[in-house]
Amino acid sequence: MLQIENLHASVEDKDILKGIDLQIGAGEVHAIMGPNGSGKSTLASVIAGNEDYEMTEGNLLLEGEDISELDPEERAHHGVFLSFQYPVEIPGVSVTNFVKTAINETRKAQGMEEMPAAEMLKKIREKAALLEIDRKFLSRSLNEGFSGGEKKRNEIFQMAMLEPKLAILDETDSGLDIDALRIVANGVNKLRSENNAVLVITHYQRLLDYIVPDKVHVLMDGKIVKSGDKDLALKLEEKGYDWIKEEVKTA
Amino acid sequence: MSLKDKLISSYMAYEDSLDQEHLIHDIRSAAIKNFENTGFPTRKHEAWKYTPLDKMLKADYTVFPKKSNTLEYKNVKQYFLHDVDTYKVVFVDGVYSSFLSETTHEGIDVCLLSSALSKDKYRPVIEAYFNKAAETDSITSLNTAFAKEGAYIFIPAHKEVEKPIEIINFATGSEAALMIQPRNLIVVGENAHVQIIERHQSLAEHPILTNSVTEIFAEKRAYIDYYKVQNDVETASLIDSTYIKQERDSNCRVHTFSFGGKLIRNNLNFYQQGQHCDSTLKGVTIIEKKQHVDHSTLVHHQSPNCESHQDYKGIYDDSAVGVFNGKVMVDKIAQKIDAFQQNNNILISDKATINAKPQLEIFADDVKCSHGCTIGQLDEDALFYLRSRGIGKKEANALLMYAFANNVLESVKIPELKNRINGLIADKIGVQLGFDL
Numbered sequence: 001m002l003q004i005e006n007l008h009a010s011v012e013d014k015d016i017l018k019g020i021d022l023q024i025g026a027g028e029v030h031a032i033m034g035p036n037g038s039g040k041s042t043l044a045s046v047i048a049g050n051e052d053y054e055m056t057e058g059n060l061l062l063e064g065e066d067i068s069e070l071d072p073e074e075r076a077h078h079g080v081f082l083s084f085q086y087p088v089e090i091p092g093v094s095v096t097n098f099v100k101t102a103i104n105e106t107r108k109a110q111g112m113e114e115m116p117a118a119e120m121l122k123k124i125r126e127k128a129a130l131l132e133i134d135r136k137f138l139s140r141s142l143n144e145g146f147s148g149g150e151k152k153r154n155e156i157f158q159m160a161m162l163e164p165k166l167a168i169l170d171e172t173d174s175g176l177d178i179d180a181l182r183i184v185a186n187g188v189n190k191l192r193s194e195n196n197a198v199l200v201i202t203h204y205q206r207l208l209d210y211i212v213p214d215k216v217h218v219l220m221d222g223k224i225v226k227s228g229d230k231d232l233a234l235k236l237e238e239k240g241y242d243w244i245k246e247e248v249k250t251a
Numbered sequence: 252m253s254l255k256d257k258l259i260s261s262y263m264a265y266e267d268s269l270d271q272e273h274l275i276h277d278i279r280s281a282a283i284k285n286f287e288n289t290g291f292p293t294r295k296h297e298a299w300k301y302t303p304l305d306k307m308l309k310a311d312y313t314v315f316p317k318k319s320n321t322l323e324y325k326n327v328k329q330y331f332l333h334d335v336d337t338y339k340v341v342f343v344d345g346v347y348s349s350f351l352s353e354t355t356h357e358g359i360d361v362c363l364l365s366s367a368l369s370k371d372k373y374r375p376v377i378e379a380y381f382n383k384a385a386e387t388d389s390i391t392s393l394n395t396a397f398a399k400e401g402a403y404i405f406i407p408a409h410k411e412v413e414k415p416i417e418i419i420n421f422a423t424g425s426e427a428a429l430m431i432q433p434r435n436l437i438v439v440g441e442n443a444h445v446q447i448i449e450r451h452q453s454l455a456e457h458p459i460l461t462n463s464v465t466e467i468f469a470e471k472r473a474y475i476d477y478y479k480v481q482n483d484v485e486t487a488s489l490i491d492s493t494y495i496k497q498e499r500d501s502n503c504r505v506h507t508f509s510f511g512g513k514l515i516r517n518n519l520n521f522y523q524q525g526q527h528c529d530s531t532l533k534g535v536t537i538i539e540k541k542q543h544v545d546h547s548t549l550v551h552h553q554s555p556n557c558e559s560h561q562d563y564k565g566i567y568d569d570s571a572v573g574v575f576n577g578k579v580m581v582d583k584i585a586q587k588i589d590a591f592q593q594n595n596n597i598l599i600s601d602k603a604t605i606n607a608k609p610q611l612e613i614f615a616d617d618v619k620c621s622h623g624c625t626i627g628q629l630d631e632d633a634l635f636y637l638r639s640r641g642i643g644k645k646e647a648n649a650l651l652m653y654a655f656a657n658n659v660l661e662s663v664k665i666p667e668l669k670n671r672i673n674g675l676i677a678d679k680i681g682v683q684l685g686f687d688l
Contacts, residue, residue, distance in 0.1 A: 048635075048639050049638075050635050051635070071644070072635060073643050073647075080639075084636060084639075087636065090650065090654045092653060092654045092658065093654055093657075105642050109641065158640065162640070162641070
C-alpha cells in the first residue's frame with residue numbers, strides 16, 4: 001500500500017527526516033513511536049503533502065504510484081487521510097457540511113457524480129453511530145469549541161466517511177480519556193480491511209492496546225532505528241527509549 | 252459650480268418653500284451656515300485622512316429630482332427581507348413610496364419624518380429629540396439643513412415590536428446623477444424592543460451620493476438591534492452618519508455589512524449616558540476592485556459600569572481600500588467600564604490597502620480597555636487541514652474566508668437576515684461548494 005524509500009525531508013533548510021524506509025502492506029497496521037522531536041509528526045505531514053516541508057530525497061509511493069509531487073488535495077483524492085494532532089476550527093461550517101464537501105470534492109476529482117443525498121445521510125448516520133456521535137454534534141461548527149476528545153472523535157468520523165486507503169493517525173490518543181480512547185480505537189478497528197492500511201503515530205503504548213499493530217517502528221533523529229512486533233511497544237513503555245539509544249550508539 | 256455652491260444656492264431656493272416659523276427652522280439655518288463655513292471635509296482633516304471625497308463630489312448631482320418615480324414591487328422584491336413579515340418605510344429617489352411601504356400607527360409609530368415634522372401631535376417628540384444626538388460636523392450639518400424626509404420611528408415604553416422594520420432608499424437612475432439626504436429619527440422607549448434593517452440601493456449604474464443621518468435614542472432598558480446592509484452598485488456612494496444615545500441599562504447593537512458600493516463612509520457614534528449600557532458595533536466588509544469602505548466608530552463612555560464591544564472583519568481584494576478608525580473615549584466619571592475593540596483584516600491582493608487606527612482616550616483610572624488589530628493572510632495550517640480532506644486550494648481559501656467573516660454573524664438575531672447575509676458572503680467570496688450555508 002505505502003512504500004517509502006530513503007525519504008529525506010527538511011523544514012526551512014533544517015533536515016528532519018534523514019532516510020526513512022517503510023513498507024506498509026494492504027490490511028496492515030504499523031505504529032511509529034519515538035521521543036519528542038524525533039520527526040514523527042513531520043513524517044505524517046510529508047506523506048500528507050504539507051508544503052511547509054520539503055522532501056529532498058527518496059521515494060514516496062502509494063499503491064505503486066509516486067505521490068511525492070502531488071498537492072495535499074490530490075493525495076487525499078488518491079486515498080491518503082491524516083488525522084490531525086491539532087484539528088483546525090472552522091466557524092460557520094458544520095461538521096455535516098464539511099464532510100459532504102470533502103466527499104463530493106473527492107468524488108468530483110475521481111470523475112464521479114456527487115453522492116446522492118439519501119446515501120450521504122445514511123452513511124452519516126451509520127458512521128456517527130459507530131463513533132457514538134449524536135446529531136447535535138454534527139450540526140455544530142467544525143471543531144469550534146470542541147473538547148480535545150470531541151476533536152479526535154470528529155477526525156475519526158471524517159476518516160470513516162472518507163474511507164481512505166491509507167489513514168495516518170497523528171497522536172490521536174493525546175488528550176483522550178479512556179472512554180474516548182476506546183470509542184476512537186473501536187472506530188478505527190471497524191474500518192480496517194484488506195484494502196486499506198493504518199499508520200499510527202504515538203508517544204505512548206496505550207492506544208496500541210486497542211489498535212493492535214502488525215509492526216512497531218522506533219523513530220529517532222529522523223531515522224527508523226528499530227522495528228519489531230507489538231511487544232516492542234510494550235518494552236518501550238516499560239523501559240523508555242534510552243536502551244535503544246545505547247543500541248544505536250554501539251552499532 | 253462646485254457641489255458646495257450648488258447645495259448652498261439650492262438651499263436658499265428651498266428655504267423659500269419652508270415654513271420659517273417651524274420649530275426646526277433655526278436648526279436648519281444654523282446647519283447650513285455650518286456647512287457653508289467648513290464645506291466638505293478634505294484629507295487635511297484628520298478624520299478624513301484616508302477617505303478622499305473630491306472625485307466623488309465632481310459629478311453634477313441633482314439635489315431635488317424633478318419628478319417622482321415609481322417602482323414595481325416584483326422588480327425590487329429581492330432587496331426586501333421578503334420571506335418574513337416586516338414593516339417597511341420605502342423611499343424612491345428620496346421621496347416616500349406609499350405603494351412599497353407598510354407603515355403603522357397601531358401602538359407604535361413607523362412612518363415618515365415629513366409627517367412628524369408637520370403634525371402637531373409629534374411636536375413634543377421632535378422638540379425633545381430632533382438633532383439632539385447629531386453632531387455639527389459639516390457633513391451632518393449638510394444633512395440637517397436639508398432634512399425633510401426619512402423614517403420616523405417611535406416605540407413607546409414596554410412595547411416589543413414583533414416584526415422587523417425595514418428602511419430602504421431606492422435610487423432609480425432617472426437623473427443623470429442624484430444626491431439624496433435621508434434623515435431618520437428613531438426613539439425607543441423604556442424597556443421597548445425593536446429590530447431595524449437599513450438599506451440603500453441603486454437600481455441603475457448612475458452616480459448616486461447618499462448623505463444619510465440617523466439619530467437613535469434608547470431610553471432606559473431599551474433594546475435595539477440595527478442592521479445596515481450595504482451592497483450597492485459600483486456607482487453609488489454613501490456617507491452614513493449614525494448617532495446613538497443610550498440611557499441606563501439599554502442595549503444597542505449595530506451590525507454593518509459592507510459588500511458593495513463605490514465609496515462608503517460609516518460614521519457610527521455611540522454615547523452612553525447612563526450606567527450599565529451595553530453597546531455592540533460589528534461589521535463585515537468584503538470588497539474588491541477600487542471599492543473603498545471606511546468605518547469610523549466612536550464609543551463615548553460617559554457613565555460608569557458600561558460595556559462596549561467592537562468587532563470588525565474585513566477582506567480586501569484587487570485595489571480595494573479599507574479604513575478602520577475606532578475611537579473609544581472614556582470620561583473621568585466613567586469608572587469600571589469594559590471596552591473591547593477588535594479589527595481583523597485579510598488582504599488578498601498585494602494592491603489592496605487597509606488603514607487601521609485604533610484611538611483610545613481614557614480619563615478614568617479603573618477601566619478595562621482592550622484593542623487588537625490584525626492584518627494578514629489566511630492561516631496556512633488551516634489551509635493544509637482543508638486541503639488534506641480533498642478540498643482544492645481555491646475552495647479551501649474561500650471556505651476559510653467565509654469562516655473568518657461568518658464569525659460576526661453569530662449575533663444576528665433575525666434568522667432570515669442571517670441566511671441572507673450568509674448567502675451574500677458566500678457569493679462575494681465565491682464559496683460554491685454545493686451545500687446550503
